[in-house]
Amino acid sequence: MPSYSRDEVVKIQHTLARKGFDPGPVDGIWGRRTEAAVRAFQAASDLLIDGIVGPNTRKALFGDTAQPNPVDDPAFPWFQEARHLLGVREDTSSRSNPEILEWASDAGIPYGSDDIPWCGLFVAHCVAATMAREPLPTNPLGARNWMRFGAPCPPQVGAVLVFWRGSPNGWKGHVGFYAAQTPNGDFYVLGGNQSNKVSIAKIAKGRLLGARWPATAPELHSAPHIAADDGSVFSTDEA
Incomplete structure (x- = not known):
């Protein structure tokens, strides 16, 4: 994960601690204790209590309205958790990566082995670990079930993107987060489960089924985040 994102979270944690709101360890990781400290600060500051460091909360915390690059914005804690996990791999032997199994255990999702497609599990972990009040879809291991998550939105940084896999009219799918x-x-x-790891893959726009935004996060309709085409081949089968 790029250092700016971690530094931004550290800045929030330091500021909360100085103001008397305990965010837990000042470690640059957006967890539930940091979210709880933000909520406590918002309650004391007569702000909307949503646990998100949006424009009004940033102004109250720092005395300014400067916004970070959307890719680095701690107002998208689920996306920052996803970035933090870049590079995590499944165990391709007969064993499983215990970190992936722990995601399922923490979120209360029955899951036996990382041989089972885990793109939905990855998204569920990132949401559940950072947004305690956000409902997950029924059977989050099913990628297409994420079409019932939150609310529809335009594709934008942090949005959950759901794709068909194999056939548009079939049952197979893939789910991940919009990066650019x-x-x-x-x-x-x-x-997750992109070349057996957490990674960034290029997926053709024609495979998109829909984009979804967390129900408990501020509704944002940001402009597309455009990045140069790196010439990489399209991912076609993420299982």
Whole structure:
């Protein structure tokens, strides 16, 4: 994960601690204790209590309205958790990566082995670990079930993107987070189970089924985040 994102969270944690709101360890990781400290600060400051460091909360904390790059914005804690996990791999032997199994255990999701497609589990972990009040879809291991998550939104940084896999009319799918898109509109997706790891993959825009935004997060309709096409091949089968 790029250092700016971690530094931004550290800045929030330091400021909360100085103001008497305990965020837990000042470690640059957006967890439930940091979210609880933000909520306590918002309650004391007569702000909307949503646990998100949006424009009004940033102004109250720091005395300014400067916004970070959306990719680095701690107002998207689920996305920052996803970035923090870049590089985590499944165990391709007969064993499983215990970290992936722990995601399932923490979220209360039955899951036996990382041989089972885990793109939905990855998204569920990132949401559940950072947004305690956000409902997960029924059977979050099913990628297409994420079409019932939150609310529809335009594709934007942090949005949950749901894709068909195999056939548009079939049952197979893939789910991950919007990181950017090419000038042609194809997506760079931060997701799990992409080449057996958490990575950023390029996925053709024609495979998109929909984009969803967490119900408990502020509704944001930001402009597309355009990145140059890196010339990489399209991901076609993420299982």
